[in-house]
Amino acid sequence: xxxxxxxxxxxxxxxxxxxxxxxxxxxxxxxxxxxxxxxxxxxxxxxxxxxxxxxxxxxxxxxxxxxxxxxxxxxxxxxxxxxxxxxxxxxxxxxxxxxxxxxxxxxxxxxxxxxxxxxxxxxxxxxxxxxxxxxxxxxxxxxxxxxxxxxxxxxxxxxxxxxxxxxxxxxxxxxxxxxxxxxxxxxxxxxxxxxxxxxxxxxxxxxxxxxxxxxxxxxxxxxxxxxxxxxxxxxxxxxxxxxxxxxxxxxxxxxxxxxxxxxxxxxxxxxxxxxxxxxxxxxxxxxxxxxxxxxx
Amino acid sequence: xxxxxxxxxxxxxxxxxxxxxxxxxxxxxxxxxxxxxxxxxxxxxxxxxxxxxxxxxxxxxxxxxxxxxxxxxxxxxxxxxxxxxxxxxxxxxxxxxxxxxxxxxxxxxxxxxxxxxxxxxxxxxxxxxxxxxxxxxxxxxxxxxxxxxxxxxxxxxxxxxxxxxxxxxxxxxxxxxxxxxx
Ligand SMILES: Cc1cc2nc3c(=O)[nH]c(=O)nc-3n(C[C@H](O)[C@H](O)[C@H](O)COP(=O)(O)OP(=O)(O)OC[C@H]3O[C@@H](n4cnc5c(N)ncnc54)[C@H](O)[C@@H]3O)c2cc1C
Ligand code: FES
Ligand code: FES
Numbered sequence: 312x313x314x315x316x317x318x319x320x321x322x323x324x325x326x327x328x329x330x331x332x333x334x335x336x337x338x339x340x341x342x343x344x345x346x347x348x349x350x351x352x353x354x355x356x357x358x359x360x361x362x363x364x365x366x367x368x369x370x371x372x373x374x375x376x377x378x379x380x381x382x383x384x385x386x387x388x389x390x391x392x393x394x395x396x397x398x399x400x401x402x403x404x405x406x407x408x409x410x411x412x413x414x415x416x417x418x419x420x421x422x423x424x425x426x427x428x429x430x431x432x433x434x435x436x437x438x439x440x441x442x443x444x445x446x447x448x449x450x451x452x453x454x455x456x457x458x459x460x461x462x463x464x465x466x467x468x469x470x471x472x473x474x475x476x477x478x479x480x481x482x483x484x485x486x487x488x489x490x491x492x493x494x495x496x497x498x499x500x501x502x503x504x505x506x507x508x509x510x511x512x513x514x515x516x517x518x519x520x521x522x523x524x525x526x527x528x529x530x531x532x533x534x535x536x537x538x539x540x541x542x543x544x545x546x547x548x549x550x551x552x553x554x555x556x557x558x559x560x561x562x563x564x565x566x567x568x569x570x571x572x573x574x575x576x577x578x579x580x581x582x583x584x585x586x587x588x589x590x591x592x593x594x595x596x597x598x599x600x601x602x603x604x605x606x607x
Numbered sequence: 608x609x610x611x612x613x614x615x616x617x618x619x620x621x622x623x624x625x626x627x628x629x630x631x632x633x634x635x636x637x638x639x640x641x642x643x644x645x646x647x648x649x650x651x652x653x654x655x656x657x658x659x660x661x662x663x664x665x666x667x668x669x670x671x672x673x674x675x676x677x678x679x680x681x682x683x684x685x686x687x688x689x690x691x692x693x694x695x696x697x698x699x700x701x702x703x704x705x706x707x708x709x710x711x712x713x714x715x716x717x718x719x720x721x722x723x724x725x726x727x728x729x730x731x732x733x734x735x736x737x738x739x740x741x742x743x744x745x746x747x748x749x750x751x752x753x754x755x756x757x758x759x760x761x762x763x764x765x766x767x768x769x770x771x772x773x774x775x776x777x778x779x780x781x782x783x784x785x786x787x788x789x
Contacts, residue, residue, distance in 0.1 A: 312663055313641060313646075314641040315641065316639075316640075317639075317640040317685075318621050318640070319617070320623060320685070322688075322690075343685075343688070346688070347683055350643075350665070350682075350683045351663050351664050351665060351683070353641075354643075354663050365687075365688055418752075419668070419752040419753025419754075420734060420735075421668065421671055421678050421683075424677040424678060424734075425679050425683070425684075507753070
């Protein structure tokens with residue numbers, strides 16, 4: 312399949328140039344990052360794009376690493392950070408393993424070699440992998456346009472199926488993730504029909520422990536509509552409890568009850584609930600195991 | 608290898624001039640912006656070893672090439688995005704007189720039947736063996752998730768990769784650098 316005619320293509324090297332181009336060309340212009348979601352849309356002619364702005368050469372979108380921002384330690388991921396980097400970089404694997412849990416099973420090697428976190432988050436497929444850990448880790452997203460910049464918390468970023476707060480004239484620049492508190496562990500798992508497919512259901516959790524007791528947690532479920540859902544009742548249940556397998560089993564039951572699941576082309580609602588219960592337990596156990604390793 | 612220059616010329620009328628190096632040879636051409644990289648490689652450069660096996664979503668991997676050192680699907684890129692890139696296609700792997708160890712492996716272990724998936728498979732194997740000396744079966748399977756084969760059932764492909772990996776491991780560093788120069 313061939314994309315429809317595209318009249319112009321630009322590859323700006325600075326953020327300033329890019330936002331000027333966005334302003335100048337209005338809704339005809341679309342950004343391309345890894346192209347792993349956008350090129351299929353072009354081929355299907357499901358987007359009326361006559362001008363393509365390639366953001367891959369913009370330096371400001373390529374930051375990667377830990378830094379201190381107003382005395383807080385954060386991991387900064389430029390929007391162009393590739394799935395491959397999240398899956399394999401030693402800093403991510405050792406200190407933010409929930410991100411590599413999620414990135415490792417995105418599509419396949421070729422997709423991970425080109426796909427970017429910015430593209431995945433802005434595309435906002437309800438079954439995508441990266442939105443869940445970004446929510447679990449309580450991240451902050453920086454968005455820039457000609458009018459200026461704003462920061463949005465991950466909880467306010469997703470508006471619906473393939474919809475986010477990023478407007479046509481805006482660009483997502485980076486994602487800041489607070490370094491984990493001592494005694495914190497986080498994990499992610501997706502259930503899918505075949506290896507590397509989109510999620511039927513996915514679970515991500517971060518748990519902060521003091522000895523055997525849970526101080527707080529953040530739990531999100533992906534592969535549900537319209538975007539990942541927070542499991543507030545499960546979090547409330549766990550808070551302050553001494554963690555045993557029995558408690559985690561009860562938590563997984565609450566989780567499977569509280570998250571509204573639907574039947575779609577990938578699975579029935581019933582099947583999703585079964586998966587949620589089983590994998591909710593496993594993900595919580597893994598997050599707690601990591602939290603305890605961190606405590607030692 | 609020396610990096611090559613981008614052409615970065617707008618011709619107008621939905622066309623652009625790009626410059627790429629494919630299998631060591633520089634090509635400078637005027638292309639429609641909407642042209643996919645795979646169509647550029649097949650139709651403009653007449654390198655038809657790179658195949659097209661799916662229409663939209665980019666699942667089959669038959670179009671896999673090595674772009675600036677990474678295996679990517681050339682049906683999920685516009686040709687204009689490759690301006691200034693170094694590309695290897697299956698034609699760049701070896702010659703009939705001197706097969707690349709990857710080709711030798713597919714030959715020895717019958718890693719193909721119809722051969723449609725083979726060029727893309729080999730590009731993904733290249734991506735794996737460039738950095739992994741003794742891949743486990745799981746690592747080989749993981750490297751080939753993005754390449755579908757309708758014929759072999761994969762077992763012989765895995766054996767082909769193991770054969771190639773053994774050959775590569777037995778080489779000197781200089782020999783290895785020469786056959787993994789992309
Ligand atoms: C075969 C295959 C399998 C896949 N499997 C999975 C999977 O299992 N799990 C999963 O999560 N994903 C999967 N994906 C999708 C993949 O993760 C994509 O990489 C990702 O969704 C989009 O990132 P991208 O960089 O390719 O963005 P693009 O496709 O370039 O862009 C996507 C959208 O985001 C916009 N955009 C991109 N960057 C920015 C920015 N910085 N600011 C503002 N807007 C921006 C673009 O305009 C476009 O609308 C798969 C894709 C393929 C082809
Ligand atoms: S042609 Fe199928 S992945 Fe490119
Ligand atoms: S050999 Fe026929 S598709 Fe792989």
